[in-house]
Amino acid sequence: MxxxxxxxxxxxxxxxxxxxxxxxxxxxxxxxxxxxxxxxxxxxxxxxxxxxxxxxxxxxxxxxxxxxxxxxxxxxxxxxxxxxxxxxxxxxxxxxxxxxxxxxxxxxxxxxxxxxxxxxxxxxxxxxxxxxxxxxxxxxxxxxxxxxxxxxxxxxxxxxxxxxxxxxxxxxxxxxxxxxxxxxxxxxxxxxxxxxxxxxxxxxxxxxxxxxxxxxxxxxEIPSELTGLTFLSKLNISMNNLVGKIPRSNQFSTFENDSYMGNLGLCGLPLTRKCKEDDGKLMQPAEEEDDEYEFIDGFGWRSVVMGYGSGFIVGIGIGYMIIRSGRPRWFVEFFLALDINIRRRRDTTELHQHAGEHAGELD
The missing domain is CATH 3.80.10.10 (Ribonuclease Inhibitor)
Known part of the structure; x- marks a missing residue:
């Protein structure tokens, strides 16, 4: 056998x-x-x-x-x-x-x-x-x-x-x-x-x-010497504690971000986390940058839009209830007087415009 x-x-x-x-x-x-x-x-x-x-x-x-x-x-x-x-x-x-x-x-x-x-x-x-x-x-x-x-x-x-x-x-x-x-x-x-x-x-x-x-x-860091492995078609160094810039020459330019994920200290393509620029400041990933610009004094644009939307709806509702019930009276009278003044100004403006047009025809 x-x-x-x-x-x-x-x-x-x-x-x-x-x-x-x-x-x-x-x-x-x-x-x-x-x-x-x-x-x-x-x-x-x-x-x-x-x-x-x-x-x-x-x-x-x-x-x-x-x-x-x-x-x-x-x-x-x-x-x-x-x-x-x-x-x-x-x-x-x-x-x-x-x-x-x-x-x-x-x-x-x-x-x-x-x-x-x-x-x-x-x-x-x-x-x-x-x-x-x-x-x-x-x-x-x-x-x-x-x-x-x-x-x-x-x-x-x-x-x-x-x-x-x-x-x-x-x-x-x-x-x-x-x-x-x-x-x-x-x-x-x-x-x-x-x-x-x-x-x-x-x-x-x-x-x-x-x-x-x-x-x-x-x-x-990832040794730059590894870029000399010209037959390397599969690389996985994810989930470690690696740091520094990812080499991008030769075969390394073909590897996607799943080859490096889970290494918080790595930067450079294909990751979105940029490496240190000339001024020494570490650029954050694109997603994190967007989030930072969304906040002003602790409030994001989503919160602002939600606040305006909610206030508009509540305001319309309260206004409808006030006009329908006529209370409080002073509030209703204030807005009625304001409306009358606006109407008078608009009528006066239209009258002047009409008079001007008529004078132009006589000339």
Whole structure:
């Protein structure tokens, strides 16, 4: 047996633990079941194993450091389980996971700092290596989150590389060593508790197509060096504590405001919040500026219009009641006398105008 795919069934219980020493399995896919327990250590006997997908189960274990020495492993998908503990302990293997192209540990319970050792030594993500693609890779079926959307991967291309560490409890800074992953295409570290600055060493990841660092606690400015990532088509750094002006050259001129939302200190396009002008005054977003001009001494134009409208209606009503009832008498007599005077002046004016016209005819 070379391929063992039982994914997307209703399997329960434990993963079989007796993988023999002469195991010749190339691909194991048990994803999307209801399997429990731990990952069997006897998998280390499968020296030809290229892909392991046990995502979307109920496996409760630590990260399988003991698999670092598998010489052919290209896919390790552990997403949506109950894996926990720390991934950043020192490696006992000189070059851990030398052929790994896909690492997906998203939606688990990992804690601690990011696995810096792996960033330095993932050979298949740091340099182009010649691979033999005549095995299970033509029949691969696994689900990954790429560019913010779940996608079904049916074939692993030679140039496909991804790391997904999202939705765990990683904390601490992003190590500059991540820049060594020069041929990584997809990187997702969202929904963790990462702090510190975005490292400028990301500029070395020249083939990066998607970068998601959203929903963390990152601060500082967006490194201008990132504008050199000319293949970057998806960026999400929203919901952090970033500040300063957003770079707008190259690919960054194509990203919309949803890439930056939730960073109150960011300014410049595509956001409406303008950056500091020459006079040092920070311009407010357009919406806020409109609101500020609406208020005069604490009252907005809406309040003024409502006040005039209400007063006009009430005044008409009171006037009608006064004239109809004739009370108070002095008020009615005042307005009647005023009306008589107005009428007399108008009649006098018309009489003078008529007399002038008649005199003109006689001339």
């Amino acid at each position: 070379r391929i063992f795919h039982l994914n997307a069934n209703h399997l329960r219980g434990l993963i079989p633990s007796a993988f023999p020493k002469d195991c010749r399995l190339i691909s194991i896919n048990l994803g999307t079941n209801k399997l429990e327990g731990r990952l069997p250590r006897s998998l280390i006997n499968c020296k030809y194993l290229e892909g392991l997908d046990i995502g979307n189960n109920r496996i409760q274990d630590e990260f399988p450091f003991w698999m670092e020495g598998l010489p052919e492993l290209r896919v390790l998908a552990l997403r949506s389980n109950k894996f926990g503990g720390n991934m950043s302990r020192p490696s006992s293997t000189k070059i851990p996971f030398p052929m790994l192209q896909v690492l997906d540990v998203s939606y688990n319970e990992f804690v601690g700092s990011l696995p810096q050792t792996y960033f330095k030594n993932f050979k298949a993500m740091t340099e182009a290596i010649e691979l033999d693609y005549d095995s299970f890779l033509a029949n691969l079926e696994m689900r990954l989150t790429l560019k913010g959307q779940d996608q079904l991967l049916n074939r692993l291309l030679e140039t496909f590389t991804t790391i997904d560490l999202s939705s765990n409890r990683f904390y601490g800074s992003i190590p500059p060593s991540i820049g060594k992953l020069k041929i990584l295409k997809y990187l997702n570290m969202s929904h963790n508790s990462l702090t510190g600055h975005i490292p400028s060493s990301l500029e070395n990841m020249s083939e990066l197509e998607s970068l998601d660092l959203s929903t963390n606690k990152l601060d500082g």
